[in-house]
Amino acid sequence: GAVVSQHPSRVICKSGTSVKIECRSLDFQATTMFWYRQFPKQSLMLMATSNEGSKATYEQGVEKDKFLINHASLTLSTLTVASAHPEDSSFYICSASRASSYNEQFFGPGTRLTVL
Amino acid sequence: KQEVTQIPAALSVPEGENLVLNCSFTDSAIYNLQWFRQDPGKGLTSLLLIQSSQREQTSGRLNASLDKSSGRSTLYIAASQPGDSATYLCAFFNTNAGKSTFGDGTTLTVKP
Numbered sequence: 001g002a003v004v005s006q007h008p009s010r011v012i013c014k015s016g017t018s019v020k021i022e023c024r025s026l027d028f029q030a031t032t033m034f035w036y037r038q039f040p041k042q043s044l045m046l047m048a049t050s051n052e053g054s055k056a057t058y059e060q061g062v063e064k065d066k067f068l069i070n071h072a073s074l075t076l077s078t079l080t081v082a083s084a085h086p087e088d089s090s091f092y093i094c095s096a097s098r099a100s101s102y103n104e105q106f107f108g109p110g111t112r113l114t115v116l
Numbered sequence: 117k118q119e120v121t122q123i124p125a126a127l128s129v130p131e132g133e134n135l136v137l138n139c140s141f142t143d144s145a146i147y148n149l150q151w152f153r154q155d156p157g158k159g160l161t162s163l164l165l166i167q168s169s170q171r172e173q174t175s176g177r178l179n180a181s182l183d184k185s186s187g188r189s190t191l192y193i194a195a196s197q198p199g200d201s202a203t204y205l206c207a208f209f210n211t212n213a214g215k216s217t218f219g220d221g222t223t224l225t226v227k228p
Contacts, residue, residue: 006159034216043205043218044160093159104148105209105216110159 003027004096006108013084014116021079021111023094029074030096034105035067038091050077084115118143118208122219129196130227137191137222139206144184148209151180151191153202154221160205163191196226 003026013019023033032051036044048064050056050071058064066088068080077096081088091112095105119142129135139151148167152160164173164180166189172181179192189206203221210216 043220044207044216045218046216091157095160104162104165105150107152107160107162112157 002098002106004094004106004108006094006111008111009109010112010114012114012116015085016083019081019084019113021081021092021094021113023077023079023096023108025075025096025098025106028096028098030077030098031074032097033071033077034095034097035069035077035079036093036095038093038110044093081113084113086115089113089115118147118210118215118217120206120208120217120219122204122206122222124222125220126223126225128225128227131196131198133196133226134192134194135196135224137193137204137224139189139191139219141187141189141208141217143208144187145210149180149182149189150207150209151178151189152205152207154205155202163204196224198226198228200224200226
């Protein structure tokens with residue numbers, strides 16, 4: 001149990017386009033979902049935390065108008081990179097936690113975004 | 117602010133060797149600790165979770181410990197195999213605030 005999926009796994013787009021990444025908890029209800037970004041040879045950095053039905057909480061330095069997060073249900077959160085630019089190219093990973101598991105986080109497989 | 121350091125950054129060992137990966141932290145407040153492995157270009161695979169009230173967890177050839185007084189966690193891998201080659205990350209999660217801090221990882225290479 002506790003499987004998290006992400007779609008797509010890889011996306012290549014032109015500069016200026018918007019890209020949507022989906023994060024789904026397949027076999028549990030995720031009260032909280034997290035979005036991380038990982039640049040090459042660097043560790044993960046938390047971008048934002050979202051609870052179902054409420055606005056996401058963004059970490060300092062992360063533009064909320066650039067990285068739009070929607071946590072519409074207990075099994076789905078989406079990250080939309082608005083008007084993507086080459087510097088947004090990165091590996092984006094989501095995770096989900098359920099209240100019953102002492103906040104243990106379960107991670108998705110990640111999405112590789114390349115902006116040309 | 118929590119700071120997490122993993123030393124060494126890279127480690128190469130012959131197959132069959134027992135090894136220890138180190139993770140040090142500065143804030144011992146209420147945190148859960150997770151050890152992950154990450155294969156190149158892949159997401160994270162959770163290995164072990166130590167809740168804030170625990171000191172140790174074991175799964176197969178892996179054993180993780182947490183010592184808040186010294187600000188250290190170790191991941192012990194017994195009888196290493198080439199398939200263990202990956203980057204190992206430790207991460208601390210503030211269960212109250214939903215915050216997390218990841219180490220930079222230790223890249224392990226197990227040579228046949």
